[in-house]
Amino acid sequence: MDRTFLMIKPDAVQRNLIGEIVTRLERKGLKLVAAKLFQADEALAKEHYSEHTDKPFFNALVSFITSGPVFAMVVEGNNVVEVTRTLVGETNPSKAAPGTIRGDYGLDLGRNIIHGSDSNESAEREINLWFNESELNDYKLNNEKWVYEE
Ligand code: GDP
Numbered sequence: 001m002d003r004t005f006l007m008i009k010p011d012a013v014q015r016n017l018i019g020e021i022v023t024r025l026e027r028k029g030l031k032l033v034a035a036k037l038f039q040a041d042e043a044l045a046k047e048h049y050s051e052h053t054d055k056p057f058f059n060a061l062v063s064f065i066t067s068g069p070v071f072a073m074v075v076e077g078n079n080v081v082e083v084t085r086t087l088v089g090e091t092n093p094s095k096a097a098p099g100t101i102r103g104d105y106g107l108d109l110g111r112n113i114i115h116g117s118d119s120n121e122s123a124e125r126e127i128n129l130w131f132n133e134s135e136l137n138d139y140k141l142n143n144e145k146w147v148y149e150e
């Protein structure tokens with residue numbers, strides 16, 4: 001099983017979309033390993049988005065992510081990075097396909113609802129950045145054999 005880091009951004013928290021988004025992940029069959037409503041400080045936001053330091057939107061992005069609490073999650077499943085990037089949809093919500101989280105809930109690039117790690121390497125880095133080992137729950141879902149063939 002693979003793990004990924006997902007973060008419901010401040011816009012979606014303010015719009016009361018946490019429940020709807022978590023419901024989609026649960027319905028898909030994915031397993032929640034950790035979750036917390038969390039106010040990121042500037043240092044954490046900058047570190048999280050360090051690959052974008054030189055982009056023109058970097059300061060706006062950091063200020064958006066630190067503007068209110070986010071709902072940070074670790075999610076587990078087979079091939080979970082690819083699966084969740086598909087569920088999340090493309091970066092610009094006005095172009096994201098209907099049926100995706102960004103496609104269904106967002107309109108603006110600077111208010112795109114949710115973050116999802118883009119590779120297993122990013123997932124590991126981001127999970128370690130946002131969570132302590134003790135916050136990650138190691139357990140088995142009893143419906144696993146109904147979600148995966150083996
Ligand atoms: P993601 O992996 O799909 O989230 O997209 P990126 O890694 O390319 O960008 C990270 C985040 O920066 C996006 O989710 C947006 O919140 C933000 N972002 C990316 N491009 C732009 C842009 O051109 N303008 C603004 N305002 N924000 C952007």
Ligand code: MG
Nearest residue numbers: 115116117118
């Ligand atoms: Mg990205």
